[in-house]
Amino acid sequence: MLKVSENIINGDKMDIESQKAVQFINRLLSNPAVQNLYPLQKETQILQFLKVNIKQLLPTLSSSAFFPGKSWENIIKILYSALMDILNNELLSGLEKILNNIDYNFIAFLREQGLPVENPQKNILEFEKNLLTIAEARQAFAGPYTAVSLKITDQYIDEAFNRREYIYFELVKVQKLKMSKEEIKNLVKVSLLLKNIIHVIPFNQNRSGNVSNVVHISFAQKALEQVKEKIKILPETLLKSGINSNISFLENPEMETTSRLASIFAFRCQNYKSFQKLDRGADTPDKSWFNIARRNYKFYGFDIKILDELYKTAAENGW
């Protein structure tokens, strides 16, 4: 009997704590600084805010008004759980919408013999739902999700096809993507959405301060072997296109063009602010970002020639 009572008391306590956590998180989410961001960008902002302000927050959050007697690690767990629950509604519904709007006909060009042609969005969604319970996978998904939501890939691939320069050549002649422009755009989008599947294998090293997040090709290959078993419906070429967007082009010159593009766009959109006000005298956001990326291409393992073309495109279009 005692045990049941204890469980009931503990259960009530958990509910109260959850409610407080939800209230606190909602308060943070209503701040204008994060209101207009995409779900995972909000999550990154809030987690960093909590991490940076631990000294000021701990006395209040461990008081009787919030989570009395709890350590900082436990408080973060409670808050993060609430944060994930709140944001997952928006994130997963948004992801489902994105996946449903993609035309998967391009898979017919990539698939190996014998694989089914049913629309794979449900499988991708389920796989991502599981993957997005891992903190690092969520963090890595912020850029790709934002890039696909903003359709940034569409505008630049459209321009690449108009210009018929390096990017077009690499896509059509080198990677030999004998498909239409729309199909290539969808291929790049799905590659972006599959970028974070590298996290099926836990990252052992301390990620803090590792700005470039580039992995070794062997690690990527290991991840590919694991993922192949889990999402059999997708052709290996497509999975490789997603996973290889985590490696360095400088070390792997045969890296797929779609992976190179996915890598660049994911980084571009990691902290993208669509509402950023342009100061007088400043260059446009995309132009500025691509120019900085050109100078840091070795650090991030980007293809400098792709960056050059993207930079020129952004400059000419005022993006």
Place this chain on the structure above:
Amino acid sequence: MKSKIIKILEGFVTFVIILVIIHTLIEDLAIILNWNQEARTFLLFSSFFFDLFFTVEFLIRFSNALSKKKALKYIFFERGWIDFLAAVPLLIFSSGPPLLAYLMGGTILAGMGSIYNILKLVKAIRIARILRILKIFRNIKYADSKMAQRHVAKIITTSIAVIVFSIFGYSILQNNIESMNPNSEYEKSRENIITLLENRPTLSMEFINNLTEIENTIIQIKQNDEAVYRRYDRDYIINNFSENDFIHKVIVKLDMEILFDVREENASIELSQSWNNIFFFSLVMLIVIGYMIFYSAHFAMTVTDPINVMKRGIEEKSYNLEVKLPKHYKNDDIFQLAKAYNEIFLPLKDRNKEDDDIVDLKMDDLKDILG
């Protein structure tokens, strides 16, 4: 509450500045368009009111600065000298005396003949009122930077000060030249009359009557201290003439004194001066507007905007916009610095960014729930 009151007062001063600039233009238009006496009397009073208002404003600002031991700073670095120049001398020498003369009767200026000439000269520096427009400069587009405001204000002030003092100097010179070498048609006419009288062996009343009928500028002729001709009676002269409205000429040979009416001549000179004033006023306004609109935009584009972008990039961790480098000014020092900022600083900042560099939320935003 105090700051709200100050804001309202500053707004009122701005409004009065705009009014006084319009008033300065209207004063000369009134002469050119020959407005009636009532309108010109109103302008006389309003001119005095504006000069009094700005004199009081200057005294308040100066005493406030003095109490804070910042009097020198106010005068030399906050353009206090403009506040002084566009108020105190105008009150003492330009609008004050005519109003005093009006209130106490025209003859108050009797015996102050030389000062009247100073009044005419000081009128030229009414244009300094335009410098007050710099006070509302901060509300103009591109002038939101303090440095831009100060820089452009300095250029405008220097230009206008040079113009104003040039006009003042020119007025003095012109006045002196005219008095040394009077060659106006009116003076020639007076000389001709004197010559005519000198060359006549005798003067009959008939001749004098004919002469005064033709030459209607002759008010009075006296010979051997006796008046032989008077156009107006004494009361009329007292009520309608001031000291400067007639010229006294003496013909020693004939022991004769002639009083000439120069009101028309004065009006003609005043009209000419008014046109000159309007010309200079318009010129100065165009210079001010030109600097404020065109030069301030150029200064913003080539100096303050790039500095602002670089300042944000250095101060804000997540700010990564490059400075735009205009093709035609790429060799300017500022854009050379901006190039280094774009090519060296920003990539370095990007490579060295920490996770907490992306935090835009502030602790201050949570004061209400955290206490």
